[in-house]
Amino acid sequence: MRLVFSPPTMAKASSTSPGICYLVGAGPGDPGLMTLKGKECIEIADVLVYDYLCNIEHLRYAKPGAERIYVGKKAKDHTLTQDKINELIVQLTRAGKIVTRLKGGDPVLFGRGAEEAAELADAGVRFEIVPGITSAIAGPAYAGIPVTHRDHCSQLTIFTGHEDPTKDETSLDYAKIAKADGTKVFLMGVERMEEITGKFIANGADPDTPMALVRWATHGCQQTLVGTLGTMAAKVKEAGFKAPAVAVVGDVVKERAKINWFETRPLFGKRIVVTRTRQQAGVLSKKLRDLGADVIELPTIRIEEPTNLMLFGELVQDCHTYEWIIFTSPNGVDAFFKMFDKLYQDTRSIGGVRIACVGPGTAERVKARHLAVDVMPEKNFVAEGLVKALKDYQNFEHVSVLWVRGEDTREVIANELTALGAIVDEAIAYRNVPEKEDNLEALARLKNEGADMITFTSGSTVDCFMALGVPLPAGCKVASIGPVTSEAVKKHGLTVDVTTEVNTIPGLVAAIEKHWA
Numbered sequence: 001m002r003l004v005f006s007p008p009t010m011a012k013a014s015s016t017s018p019g020i021c022y023l024v025g026a027g028p029g030d031p032g033l034m035t036l037k038g039k040e041c042i043e044i045a046d047v048l049v050y051d052y053l054c055n056i057e058h059l060r061y062a063k064p065g066a067e068r069i070y071v072g073k074k075a076k077d078h079t080l081t082q083d084k085i086n087e088l089i090v091q092l093t094r095a096g097k098i099v100t101r102l103k104g105g106d107p108v109l110f111g112r113g114a115e116e117a118a119e120l121a122d123a124g125v126r127f128e129i130v131p132g133i134t135s136a137i138a139g140p141a142y143a144g145i146p147v148t149h150r151d152h153c154s155q156l157t158i159f160t161g162h163e164d165p166t167k168d169e170t171s172l173d174y175a176k177i178a179k180a181d182g183t184k185v186f187l188m189g190v191e192r193m194e195e196i197t198g199k200f201i202a203n204g205a206d207p208d209t210p211m212a213l214v215r216w217a218t219h220g221c222q223q224t225l226v227g228t229l230g231t232m233a234a235k236v237k238e239a240g241f242k243a244p245a246v247a248v249v250g251d252v253v254k255e256r257a258k259i260n261w262f263e264t265r266p267l268f269g270k271r272i273v274v275t276r277t278r279q280q281a282g283v284l285s286k287k288l289r290d291l292g293a294d295v296i297e298l299p300t301i302r303i304e305e306p307t308n309l310m311l312f313g314e315l316v317q318d319c320h321t322y323e324w325i326i327f328t329s330p331n332g333v334d335a336f337f338k339m340f341d342k343l344y345q346d347t348r349s350i351g352g353v354r355i356a357c358v359g360p361g362t363a364e365r366v367k368a369r370h371l372a373v374d375v376m377p378e379k380n381f382v383a384e385g386l387v388k389a390l391k392d393y394q395n396f397e398h399v400s401v402l403w404v405r406g407e408d409t410r411e412v413i414a415n416e417l418t419a420l421g422a423i424v425d426e427a428i429a430y431r432n433v434p435e436k437e438d439n440l441e442a443l444a445r446l447k448n449e450g451a452d453m454i455t456f457t458s459g460s461t462v463d464c465f466m467a468l469g470v471p472l473p474a475g476c477k478v479a480s481i482g483p484v485t486s487e488a489v490k491k492h493g494l495t496v497d498v499t500t501e502v503n504t505i506p507g508l509v510a511a512i513e514k515h516w517a
């Protein structure tokens with residue numbers, strides 16, 4: 001446990017119970033816009049209670065076995081009512097759990113976080129508030145609109161557009177808001193655009209005041225609509241623009257013409273599916289996102305221990321007796337050293353063995369152990385390329401080789417090296433199994449929103465995607481990391497639209513970028 005808990009400040013709170021509830025701001029959506037403290041709260045949580053606007057990718061930090069409770073809450077469509085949510089978090093905290101309550105943006109800016117805090121205080125249980133990056137400021141910033149600017153304004157008003165301004169019971173005084181200096185930002189206002197902008201103008205605001213709406217701000221699917229107070233309501237109707245969106249009104253909107261940085265990146269507007277395991281997806285997803293893509297992580301496979309773990313252990317134990325160890329995937333390296341570390345306390349126990357790797361991704365994992373890689377193909381990062389590189393390196397007559405592989409890896413290495421006279425033992429280090437649990441939300445997105453491209457990084461990601469029985473969305477291109485993966489794609493009757501020059505993750509990203517350049 002890494003968080004240092006502050007001592008309970010509530011008179012009634014019990015310091016003996018481990019129960020605590022963290023009311024955490026999950027940020028507006030970009031997975032990077034979560035605070036370090038928020039991330040720690042996810043890591044230590046026994047239970048995660050999260051909302052509609054909270055990016056579920058943050059849940060990847062949760063420890064295995066942590067319970068996840070979705071409490072929904074789109075306007076009008078409450079999975080649990082606020083009372084029930086209050087009750088739930090109080091109950092869980094009372095039961096001694098570490099509860100991390102994730103709320104979109106900042107928890108106390110129109111997030112009802114304060115009400116939840118009050119309930120927890122009343123119940124006498126411990127809680128902390130972990131502020132988050134609010135969509136009210138980050139949303140405009142990601143559209144190239146700073147909410148304050150020395151040339152335009154030095155005041156910011158944030159209000160809710162949820163209340164109907166034409167009703168008597170509204171708590172908002174539009175006469176004051178419309179006349180206030182500076183930038184105005186409102187949340188939850190898309191559905192009442194006509195009433196809200198109408199009230200502004202009726203109360204003396206200039207209809208030509210620049211205005212923008214930012215939908216799904218900071219997500220890869222962000223959309224921005226620019227207009228004026230006078231034109232925005234009609235534009236919303238015409239574009240069929242929907243919630244959730246942040247509205248920003250004021251001269252600062254003009255800055256977008258210069259500093260619209262997020263929407264001008266090379267892959268902005270492209271929805272790309274990543275099918276690797278949840279643990280491995282990160283690197284590819286991040287590279288694509290950094291280029292502006294809207295990434296759907298749809299893990300199709302999961303890595304599990306090999307069927308015969310005992311046999312694998314025995315082979316790893318004897319690894320120092322071989323002349324060569326051959327690794328053909330990063331997963332193999334990870335599984336090998338996981339076992340090695342259980343058996344030995346000293347890396348030198350690997351002995352004077354030589355090491356060969358199929359490509360840079362695999363080699364990187366070996367080098368991370370401060371072990372040198374003796375042989376790797378120069379280009380062709382597949383088994384055939386590795387066999388050639390080994391052949392060029394030395395004669396393999398009577399040479400002993402331990403090949404660390406996955407259960408369903410092609411037999412090329414064993415067949416070819418045996419044909420060269422080598423004595424090859426195969427250490428089956430892991431197996432790929434279809435991922436069936438961790439992808440329901442991603443599957444729903446794929447069906448509802450479609451995709452511009454799907455990426456495959458191994459034959460098994462292809463096979464397992466096809467086994468899901470989900471048709472590829474219309475117009476969806478296929479990108480493959482290399483020849484073996486492409487073969488698997490073709491075997492299923494699909495066409496490969498993008499292939500790499502270099503069969504690596506950076507090579508794949510470069511090819512995708514080039515495809516749309």
Ligand code: SAH
Nearest residue numbers: 105106111134135187188216217244245246
């Ligand atoms: N506590 C949240 C706001 C909750 S109210 C925060 O600090 O951001 C819900 C409203 O927030 C939505 O209707 C929408 O107006 C706005 N919102 C939240 N996340 C958003 C996002 N990523 N893009 C655009 N608007 C968002």
